[in-house]
Amino acid sequence: MDYEEEYEALVQLVAHKKSSDISIFLTSVPFEDNFFYKGQDNIYLVSLSGWHHLTDLPIANGIAYIITSILLKYELDVGDNHDVSTGCINDFMWDKSIIDAGMRAAFVCEHCRSNTKATVLTSKIFRHLISVLDIISTQSRRGHDMLEEIVSALPSLPGTAFDIFLCHNSSDKPAVRLLNTRLKATGIKTWFDEEALLPGQVWQDELERQIGSIGACAVIVGPNGEGPWQENERRVFINEFIKRSCLIVPVLITGASAVPTLPLFLQQFMWCDLRGDDGNQFDRLVQSIRMRRHISV
Ligand SMILES: [Zn+2]
Numbered sequence: 001m002d003y004e005e006e007y008e009a010l011v012q013l014v015a016h017k018k019s020s021d022i023s024i025f026l027t028s029v030p031f032e033d034n035f036f037y038k039g040q041d042n043i044y045l046v047s048l049s050g051w052h053h054l055t056d057l058p059i060a061n062g063i064a065y066i067i068t069s070i071l072l073k074y075e076l077d078v079g080d081n082h083d084v085s086t087g088c089i090n091d092f093m094w095d096k097s098i099i100d101a102g103m104r105a106a107f108v109c110e111h112c113r114s115n116t117k118a119t120v121l122t123s124k125i126f127r128h129l130i131s132v133l134d135i136i137s138t139q140s141r142r143g144h145d146m147l148e149e150i151v152s153a154l155p156s157l158p159g160t161a162f163d164i165f166l167c168h169n170s171s172d173k174p175a176v177r178l179l180n181t182r183l184k185a186t187g188i189k190t191w192f193d194e195e196a197l198l199p200g201q202v203w204q205d206e207l208e209r210q211i212g213s214i215g216a217c218a219v220i221v222g223p224n225g226e227g228p229w230q231e232n233e234r235r236v237f238i239n240e241f242i243k244r245s246c247l248i249v250p251v252l253i254t255g256a257s258a259v260p261t262l263p264l265f266l267q268q269f270m271w272c273d274l275r276g277d278d279g280n281q282f283d284r285l286v287q288s289i290r291m292r293r294h295i296s297v
Pocket residue numbers: 082086088089090091108109110111112113
């Protein structure tokens with residue numbers, strides 16, 4: 001990637017976003033000189049090219065590490081680059097392979113700390129960034145994805161009514177009931193008609209009231225019937241979720257046919273296949289709902 005040309009394009013892109021203090025763009029395309037990042041005037045371009053050849057650690061840890069490094073070096077003036085590798089985040093990573101050791105160490109050495117030009121504001125930001133480095137270091141040494149750890153640790157937010165609407169064919173109720181119980185056990189707040197409705201309430205009216213605050217919709221494909229999208233009213237709601245940029249996940253549950261036919265408008269979304277799942281697919285579903293919950297708020 002030719003940096004000068006890409007940089008000019010990015011400047012144009014952020015020109016009308018004057019409210020941003022700093023813009024950081026990520027790409028998988030390598031720079032011509034294979035550096036991790038370059039930038040000026042608060043616009044940075046980060047290349048994560050060939051990440052999995054450099055380390056086994058999750059890319060989320062790397063993104064956090066590089067962003068923290070940019071903020072410390074260029075926004076908080078944490079001294080000059082080290083000429084040799086010390087493990088400090090201020091090492092000059094001409095050899096990208098030291099990123100693995102860097103994430104596991106993730107610290108600012110005493111020399112760099114003493115050189116930092118600190119004001120009251122920057123000292124506060126500095127302390128926060130050091131806390132982020134501590135998380136990167138702890139999670140990297142365990143081989144964990146720091147983002148997943150942080151998201152799992154976040155408490156449910158009071159006042160958030162529901163995380164996900166369980167759109168299903170009513171003939172599949174017993175299987176959906178099981179899925180609902182499993183999701184609730186992880187702290188996910190589900191909108192499941194059987195529980196969400198009081199006697200006499202009409203589901204369409206109640207969902208209409210909630211739809212603005214629900215961030216996700218699971219379109220559950222089970223053993224019975226053609227699927228929930230066949231019912232016009234449910235289809236209208238799914239379209240409404242799509243219009244609001246909610247997370248839409250088609251979920252296959254036990255008994256769904258081997259190759260279910262999905263309507264075109266659902267084919268673009270990421271599948272979750274719980275048939276014969278060893279827990280991995282279910283965990284991913286829970287993670288995406290949790291991520292969505294915190295992005296929406
Ligand atoms: Zn240092």
